[in-house]
Amino acid sequence: MGLTDKLTFHNGIGIPQVGLGVYKVSNEEVYDNVLSALQLGYRHIDTASFYENEEGVGKAIRDSGIPREELFITSKVWNDEQGFTNALEAFYRSLNKLGLDYLDLYLVHWPVPDLYKDTWRALEKIYEEKKVRAIGVSNFLSHHLDDLLRTANEKPVINQVELHPRLSQEEVRLYCKKNDILVEAWAPLGKGQYLDDPVLQEIAAKHGKTPAQVILRWELQSGIVIIPKSSRQERQKENADIFDFSLTDEEMERIDGMNANERLGIHPDEFDY
Ligand code: NAD
Numbered sequence: 001m002g003l004t005d006k007l008t009f010h011n012g013i014g015i016p017q018v019g020l021g022v023y024k025v026s027n028e029e030v031y032d033n034v035l036s037a038l039q040l041g042y043r044h045i046d047t048a049s050f051y052e053n054e055e056g057v058g059k060a061i062r063d064s065g066i067p068r069e070e071l072f073i074t075s076k077v078w079n080d081e082q083g084f085t086n087a088l089e090a091f092y093r094s095l096n097k098l099g100l101d102y103l104d105l106y107l108v109h110w111p112v113p114d115l116y117k118d119t120w121r122a123l124e125k126i127y128e129e130k131k132v133r134a135i136g137v138s139n140f141l142s143h144h145l146d147d148l149l150r151t152a153n154e155k156p157v158i159n160q161v162e163l164h165p166r167l168s169q170e171e172v173r174l175y176c177k178k179n180d181i182l183v184e185a186w187a188p189l190g191k192g193q194y195l196d197d198p199v200l201q202e203i204a205a206k207h208g209k210t211p212a213q214v215i216l217r218w219e220l221q222s223g224i225v226i227i228p229k230s231s232r233q234e235r236q237k238e239n240a241d242i243f244d245f246s247l248t249d250e251e252m253e254r255i256d257g258m259n260a261n262e263r264l265g266i267h268p269d270e271f272d273y
Helices: 027-040 054-064 084-098 116-128 142-151 170-178 198-207 211-221 233-240 249-256
Strands: 006-008 014-016 044-046 072-077 105-108 135-138 158-162 182-186
Touching: 027 054, 027 233, 054 072, 054 084, 072 084, 072 116, 084 116, 105 116, 105 158, 116 135, 116 142, 135 142, 142 170, 158 170, 170 182, 198 211, 198 249, 211 233, 211 249
Parallel strands: 044 072, 072 105, 105 135, 135 158, 158 182
Antiparallel strands: 006 014
């Protein structure tokens, strides 16, 4: 059990269940950040054109010396890059910046109204052309998925949404489960804001773990892909050290009970696209 453990998409491709997120890490800082994670054994990196750090991520990947096929690299098409032609161009821009000849996963970052279906056609094209091993979405609610599935040729393999103990996303998780779409948590640590919660503190003390590790373990046992971010190597290590303990059913239920439908980010239907 560890950082190379994978969940499998409906198209048969595996994704390491734990990865590293690099939102808000500058292009300069991200090089050391990604190299340190790869040295610790991380094999899955989550970036996006919006993060403006794809060049640094790519350089770290190359300098790590790790064979490309052992890595899982995700990027995303941003809101002002949507539509069929724009999204195709955006994909190749990301690929060039990363210095790669294929991506493992490419996501529609947000469901931009009136555009996300055209964007999806572009993702289907690059998937058919084998430039990406899997395509998915992010910040899609059930109604967006319903709408997309009505006309799509390819079903998304994953939906990356804000998810943490205060926002457990029951509804979208159920929808995705029924449709064989994996769920991936962004802000899996709730951006570090809930670590003093007494329930998490108590469970952490019982296992000799930290509240951050308990949250990540709860997500892992819930079958969710996680991409915690940390720029500090000791925390990257801590966030990966979650394979040597298990939460009981009762502990899982107590953390489920922390849900308050509390968003740290924007509601997808209220985003000012
Ligand atoms: P996160 O929940 O991963 O929290 C990261 C923060 O938690 C860090 O900046 C640090 O302050 C703290 N932290 C990390 N490890 C810790 C530890 N062990 N102990 C205590 N504090 C710790 O939040 P995030 O970075 O917003 O989300 C993770 C990733 O998800 C991003 O980096 C990005 O790749 C992705 N993301 C995607 C979207 C989207 O719209 N698809 C939006 C936001 C983030």
